[in-house]
Amino acid sequence: MRARPRSSPGSGKLDNQVALITGATRGIGLAIAHALAAESCDLILTARDAPALDRVGRELASAKIGILAHPCDVRDPHSVDALFRAARQQFRRLDILINNAGIAHPNHPVEKLPFPLWKDVLETNLTGTFLVTQAALAIMKRGGTIVNNLSIAATRVFPGSAAYSASKHGVLGLTNTLRQELRPRGIRVIALLAGATNTDIWNTFWPQAPRRKMMSPETVAEAVVQAILLPANATVETLEILPTLGTL
Numbered sequence: 001m002r003a004r005p006r007s008s009p010g011s012g013k014l015d016n017q018v019a020l021i022t023g024a025t026r027g028i029g030l031a032i033a034h035a036l037a038a039e040s041c042d043l044i045l046t047a048r049d050a051p052a053l054d055r056v057g058r059e060l061a062s063a064k065i066g067i068l069a070h071p072c073d074v075r076d077p078h079s080v081d082a083l084f085r086a087a088r089q090q091f092r093r094l095d096i097l098i099n100n101a102g103i104a105h106p107n108h109p110v111e112k113l114p115f116p117l118w119k120d121v122l123e124t125n126l127t128g129t130f131l132v133t134q135a136a137l138a139i140m141k142r143g144g145t146i147v148n149n150l151s152i153a154a155t156r157v158f159p160g161s162a163a164y165s166a167s168k169h170g171v172l173g174l175t176n177t178l179r180q181e182l183r184p185r186g187i188r189v190i191a192l193l194a195g196a197t198n199t200d201i202w203n204t205f206w207p208q209a210p211r212r213k214m215m216s217p218e219t220v221a222e223a224v225v226q227a228i229l230l231p232a233n234a235t236v237e238t239l240e241i242l243p244t245l246g247t248l
């Protein structure tokens, strides 16, 4: 999406906190970056496209927050390691993790779904979330929050989208397990189940989708930040947000 959300002066409720957002160069990740920046949260921004990351880093500079824009391919453990080395060097802490990086795929029935596509989607959406979360847990402390951007495809199926659905159902299992494991550590785990949101991802599988019926990424970001801002002793475990008109 080319339309840019702008960081507006917020209440600064996340001053001195650090958030890492994967897939921060566009769509929902970029909108969450702006919404967190408006609350004065320091940001670690990542995606594969380095020039796009630099642009987003410059765009957010006016928010007067600490920013590390570091490329990372979430499918690659070495790339994730390098990201966290840089993150630890600059910030030494992590309060909020937004596992947002994700891809969809062109529609194919299962019998025609090319294996490389299956592998790529599972590695990005499922393995990528695992790798980044595992690295993050080494530095996250009590009071931290993890938001996993799943999709309503984590609980519903759409014919032609088997790899996407399988990956999102898989991350829901990972997310629910993680939440139970992290309760004693006081780390909240939020499953974000968004419906149709107007971003570039739709070009992959339904370019003509009726975008006017979709939510904006800024709306989803607003809901996420409101959930993060709840008192530490309360959590939204599942954040399901849909266009008022329902699924498209």
Ligand SMILES: NC(=O)c1ccc[n+]([C@@H]2O[C@H](COP(=O)([O-])OP(=O)(O)OC[C@H]3O[C@@H](n4cnc5c(N)ncnc54)[C@H](OP(=O)(O)O)[C@@H]3O)[C@@H](O)[C@H]2O)c1
Pocket: 001, 022, 023, 024, 025, 026, 027, 028, 029, 046, 047, 048, 049, 052, 072, 073, 074, 075, 100, 101, 102, 103, 124, 128, 149, 150, 151, 152, 193, 194, 195, 196, 197, 198, 199, 200, 201, 202
């Ligand atoms: N849009 C919707 O209707 C909708 C609804 C529910 C859930 N979601 C989920 O929301 C998340 C964001 O989607 P979006 O709609 O905002 O899509 P988008 O606009 O296409 O953004 C995807 C982001 O993920 C990054 N990314 C992709 N592969 C990556 C990799 N291997 N390593 C690191 N970063 C990677 C992309 O940057 P690079 O290409 O530069 O790496 C980009 O920043 C996805 O997990 C998606 O499944 C979307």
